Amino acid sequence: MENTIVKNGIAIKARNISKTFQISEDSHNTVKHRLFNLFNPPRTKYVPALKNLSMEIMQGECIGLLGRNGCGKSTLVKLLAGVYPSDTGYVNIQGSTMLMNLGVGMSHELTARENVYVSGSVLGLKIKEIDAIFDEIISFAELEGFVDTKIKFFSSGMVARLGFSIAVKAGADIMFLDEIFAVGDAKFQEKAIKVFESSWIQGKTVVLVSHSMEVIRKYCNRAAFMRKGELVYFGDTEQAIDLYMKDNE
Numbered sequence: 042m043e044n045t046i047v048k049n050g051i052a053i054k055a056r057n058i059s060k061t062f063q064i065s066e067d068s069h070n071t072v073k074h075r076l077f078n079l080f081n082p083p084r085t086k087y088v089p090a091l092k093n094l095s096m097e098i099m100q101g102e103c104i105g106l107l108g109r110n111g112c113g114k115s116t117l118v119k120l121l122a123g124v125y126p127s128d129t130g131y132v133n134i135q136g137s138t139m140l141m142n143l144g145v146g147m148s149h150e151l152t153a154r155e156n157v158y159v160s161g162s163v164l165g166l167k168i169k170e171i172d173a174i175f176d177e178i179i180s181f182a183e184l185e186g187f188v189d190t191k192i193k194f195f196s197s198g199m200v201a202r203l204g205f206s207i208a209v210k211a212g213a214d215i216m217f218l219d220e221i222f223a224v225g226d227a228k229f230q231e232k233a234i235k236v237f238e239s240s241w242i243q244g245k246t247v248v249l250v251s252h253s254m255e256v257i258r259k260y261c262n263r264a265a266f267m268r269k270g271e272l273v274y275f276g277d278t279e280q281a282i283d284l285y286m287k288d289n290e
């Protein structure tokens with residue numbers, strides 16, 4: 042794959058990004074409720090998941106994202122990876138990206154084979170390049186018997202393995218890893234960690250979401266601590282871990 046990234050340049054630049062989700066609280070789910078509430082529309086709730094966040098990540102860094110459940114880590118990763126647009130501000134990305142979590146970016150109506158080709162193309166690979174790594178992707182994911190099965194019939198661990206395998210073999214420049222060490226069975230987790238620790242990670246930019254301080258401490262050169270949709274701290278890994286631990290007391 043062509044290497045278009047500027048070495049030691051900025052890989053990700055986010056400026057003033059915000060995201061508010063709109064949830065309709067539909068309590069009118071029975072006929073009786075609907076009849077009695079004809080003139081009383083369902084209420085809309087607004088959840089500010091990210092509030093005016095800015096950050097810069099350099100090429101080759103491994104960044105940890107810390108914060109309690111619901112503080113906005115996955116939303117931030119999805120905005121940086123371009124899964125959803127932000128409501129305000131902008132995100133600049135230098136290089137190809139891949140978001141790895143429980144099957145985001147994969148289409149459940151497509152087979153494993155089709156997903157490999159779609160994801161590979163999104164990562165900028167030509168059909169012939171995907172042909173060349175196809176068997177390796179399937180065998181690394183241990184899905185030889187399921188190549189032409191729609192992934193909606195897969196277990197969540199199988200989908201995660203396929204996503205991980207595509208990312209490893211196709212090699213995006215910027216990897217967003219959302220709790221990847223928490224999916225798959227113990228055997229696959231061990232394999233994932235081995236790959237992560239091998240030269241595969243060299244030169245790539247990684248944003249790692251994890252509730253494991255051991256993982257964050259081991260791999261991240263900097264870490265961000267988030268609280269209620271805000272970036273409270275971004276810098277020294279130990280300092281970020283400290284803030285996170287205090288927030289859990």
Ligand SMILES: Nc1ncnc2c1ncn2[C@@H]1O[C@H](COP(=O)(O)OP(=O)(O)OP(=O)(O)O)[C@@H](O)[C@H]1O
Pocket residue numbers: 062063064088089090108109110111112113114115116117
């Ligand atoms: N698609 C969505 N629609 C509505 N609300 C959402 C959506 N995604 C996230 N939220 C809300 O936004 C807030 C932040 O969620 P997010 O998943 O980013 O948190 P998180 O820090 O990754 O949490 P966790 O550690 O539990 O994975 C939460 O209040 C959540 O309910």
